[in-house]
Amino acid sequence: GEKVEQHESTLSVREGDSAVINCTYTDTASSYFPWYKQEAGKSLHFVIDIRSNVDRKQSQRLIVLLDKKAKRFSLHITATQPEDSAIYFCAASRQTGNTGKLIFGLGTTLQVQP
Amino acid sequence: GPKVLQIPSHQIIDMGQMVTLNCDPVSNHLYFYWYKQILGQQMEFLVNFYNGKVMEKSKLFKDQFSVERPDGSYFTLKIQPTALEDSAVYFCASQGQGAETLYFGSGTRLTVL
Numbered sequence: 293g294e295k296v297e298q299h300e301s302t303l304s305v306r307e308g309d310s311a312v313i314n315c316t317y318t319d320t321a322s323s324y325f326p327w328y329k330q331e332a333g334k335s336l337h338f339v340i341d342i343r344s345n346v347d348r349k350q351s352q353r354l355i356v357l358l359d360k361k362a363k364r365f366s367l368h369i370t371a372t373q374p375e376d377s378a379i380y381f382c383a384a385s386r387q388t389g390n391t392g393k394l395i396f397g398l399g400t401t402l403q404v405q406p
Numbered sequence: 407g408p409k410v411l412q413i414p415s416h417q418i419i420d421m422g423q424m425v426t427l428n429c430d431p432v433s434n435h436l437y438f439y440w441y442k443q444i445l446g447q448q449m450e451f452l453v454n455f456y457n458g459k460v461m462e463k464s465k466l467f468k469d470q471f472s473v474e475r476p477d478g479s480y481f482t483l484k485i486q487p488t489a490l491e492d493s494a495v496y497f498c499a500s501q502g503q504g505a506e507t508l509y510f511g512s513g514t515r516l517t518v519l
Contacts, residue, residue: 334512335513
């Protein structure tokens with residue numbers, strides 16, 4: 293079946309540095325790529341997404357890059373803060389809108405050291 | 407922000423028993439989902455539900471599984487009878503009309519003995 297691979301299972305950075313989490317996908321029909329964050333004991337929380345009609349999107353300290361040719365997308369967190377520490381999940385979906393059938397990666401545990 | 411509540415957070419039952427997992431979605435949302443995560447594996451899509459009907463289900467959504475949302479109350483996942491391989495964390499999510507963002511609950515950890 294279709295897969296999303298999340299390349300870093302854990303990532304540790306110093307406060308103020310950038311963190312990059314990389315994902316690849318197999319389904320060439322994927323067109324929607326959201327990222328979710330899960331803090332300890334809490335639910336998944338949407339952070340940012342990108343659609344296949346663009347290759348870059350930024351929201352404050354978060355940047356998502358999409359390389360459709362390589363079937364790769366990445367989350368860049370700049371100027372990291374301790375509260376960025378969490379598990380980050382990438383996902384891919386064939387359609388936008390009310391589908392919700394996301395294929396998730398395994399998650400990356402990000403630790404930001406003060 | 408909007409919250410999805412899942413009740414209970416943990417459930418332990420004996421194999422063969424019935425279990426119902428409850429989800430209280432975001433109040434004006436119309437699309438509902440269940441995902442299953444076995445320990446150490448990806449979270450996987452089970453089913454989506456809209457207007458009283460299952461819209462799509464995966465091969466993980468076995469015949470023993472059913473979903474419903476009677477009278478706009480909880481969105482439920484029922485497993486009857488349960489099997490050992492049903493042990494997992496089940497996440498509920500809801501979504502607004504025309505929106506893409508899914509709002510997830512914290513999950514229910516189901517242990518089948």
